[in-house]
Each structure stands twice: as structure tokens, then as C-alpha cells.
Amino acid sequence: AQSVTQLDSQVPVFEEAPVELRCNYSSSVSVYLFWYVQYPNQGLQLLLKYLSGSTLVKGINGFEAEFNKSQTSFHLRKPSVHISDTAEYFCAVSARVNDYKLSFGAGTTVTVRA
Amino acid sequence: DGGITQSPKYLFRKEGQNVTLSCEQNLNHDAMYWYRQDPGQGLRLIYYSQIVNDFQKGDIAEGYSVSREKKESFPLTVTSAQKNPTAFYLCASTGQHGAFNEKLFFGSGTQLSVL
Numbered sequence: 358a359q360s361v362t363q364l365d366s367q368v369p370v371f372e373e374a375p376v377e378l379r380c381n382y383s384s385s386v387s388v389y390l391f392w393y394v395q396y397p398n399q400g401l402q403l404l405l406k407y408l409s410g411s412t413l414v415k416g417i418n419g420f421e422a423e424f425n426k427s428q429t430s431f432h433l434r435k436p437s438v439h440i441s442d443t444a445e446y447f448c449a450v451s452a453r454v455n456d457y458k459l460s461f462g463a464g465t466t467v468t469v470r471a
Numbered sequence: 472d473g474g475i476t477q478s479p480k481y482l483f484r485k486e487g488q489n490v491t492l493s494c495e496q497n498l499n500h501d502a503m504y505w506y507r508q509d510p511g512q513g514l515r516l517i518y519y520s521q522i523v524n525d526f527q528k529g530d531i532a533e534g535y536s537v538s539r540e541k542k543e544s545f546p547l548t549v550t551s552a553q554k555n556p557t558a559f560y561l562c563a564s565t566g567q568h569g570a571f572n573e574k575l576f577f578g579s580g581t582q583l584s585v586l
Contacts, residue, residue, distance in 0.1 A: 366511065391574075401514075401561070403574035447513055457502040457521045457565070459575065460530065463513035 359384035361450045363462035370438055370469055378433040378465045380448035387453040390431040392422055393461075396444045404446070407431060418442070443469045474498065477562050477578035483586050484549065484556060492547045492581045494562035501566065503545040504575070507531065508559040517560075520545055549583060557585050 364379040382388060392404040405416025412424040422433045431448060448462040475496045484490045494503065502521050506514040516529030520539040534553025539545055545564075549556045559582050563575040 363513075393575075400577040400579055401563075401575070406574065457504075457519055458516065458527070458529065459504065459519075460516055461506070461514040463511060 359386075359388060359450045359452050359458075360460055361448050361462040363446075363448050363465050365465050366463065368465055368467045370467065372440055372469055372471050373437050375434065375436050376438050376442075376467060378446050378448075378467070380431045380433065380462060382429050382431065382448075382450045384429075384450065384452060389451045389453060390422075390424060391449040391451075391459075392416065392420070392431075392433050393447045393449060394444050395447065395464075401447065404433070438467070438469050440469050440471065442467060475562055475564055475576055475578035477560075477581050479581060480579070482581055482583045484583060485586050487551045489548055489550050490583070492549070492560055492562075492583070494545045494547065494578060496543055496545075496564045496576070498564060498566065498576060499542070500564035500576070501542070502564060503539070504563040504565075505529075505535070505537065505545070505547045506561045506563065508561055508580075514561065517547065556583055558583060 361382045370376045390407040393401045394404050395401045404420050405414045407414045407424045415421045420435050445464045445466050447464050451459045478493045504519045505517040508514050515531050517535050518537040520526035523542050526539050536548045559580050561580050562578040565575050
């Protein structure tokens, strides 16, 4: 079975500063990895995904994430955040087999202040 | 417009009562999911279904039941055995059978509370 751990529950950050959200996963097989975002009072949206190929994945709204197999990590970064990036961010993992089970982490709340 | 419809938006359960949450999609997706969202715990997988007439338990299936008689529908029943049912329930779906390379589409959720 696979699982994911988000290492920070709350990340306060000032506007235009960089942010990194940490995600580690555990799995006995190869995985697909995802980051989703939930803005206040809205549903979840896909930010980016790693399926194969380049370990640096670029997503929407200037976010990127790097897959590190040796460290079993998939950290999310943005070089300069905006107030509108205030949201909850979820890392998710699925095994690379014909199984659609998708497990989410506990989430990281990012609060951007002016 | 294509999408996922969850109903009702708010639901109240009395002690000992079973309640059913509806999830319908018109995206022609094979796979459907039920997640429970609690503050500080993220989304926890209750059940998922890869194809009609088949479903699997997720990480917290106890006290819940599902059915998948039609491709477009995946109702979730919260039984009286679920002792802490108050939560926000999200239904999701995704498209391609046999290759997980599609994003999940989420419904707008159902808030279940205990009276």
C-alpha cells in the first residue's frame, strides 16, 4: 500500500517570497504523484502531476515540483507567491499498477500575507 | 455541461439512522471515488470503483457502504455503524481505464452532520 506524508501543516509566507511545501511518500512499487490545491470555499484542482520522464514537473500558476526517487519526495515550490495563492495544498500518490487507488496527504495550509 | 453532481449539499443524520449521499457524473468516467475530509486530516479514501459492478475498500471503509450499478452513479451510504460521521464528503471521478494519467474531477461536496 502507498501513503503520503506532508511534513508541514501550516506555512505562513509573505507576498513575493518563495515557498516550498514538502511531501514524502511510501510505496513498495513505482508511483504516480500529484499536487492538488483547494482555494477557500472551492473544490480541488490539479496543480501538477508526475507520471514519468523528467523529474522536474511544471504546473499551473507558476508552481513546480521535483520527483526525487532516492529520497521518496515530491516537494512543491513557487519562487514568488501572491495573495491569491492562499489555499490548502494536497499531495497525492497512486501506485503504477492497474489500480486506481489514490491516497492524499493531510494537507498544508499556505497563508500569504502582504 | 459535463461534471459531477453531489446531493444534498447539507445532510443531517439522527442517531442509529442510515443516510445515503448521491454522486452522479456525466463525464463517461470509469473510475469513481468517495473521500472524507476532516480538518487537519486531509482527504481520506473511503471506497473507490474502477468499473461498473466492482468496488474496493479504501483506507477508512468501516461504517460505510457503496454500490456501482450504473457507470454514472456511485452512491455512498453512511451506516449507523459509523460512530463519527460528521465530515465533508467529496466524490470524484477520472477517465481512462487501465492507465492512471488523468486528473480527478471533484464534486462540490456534501456536509454531513449528526443531530
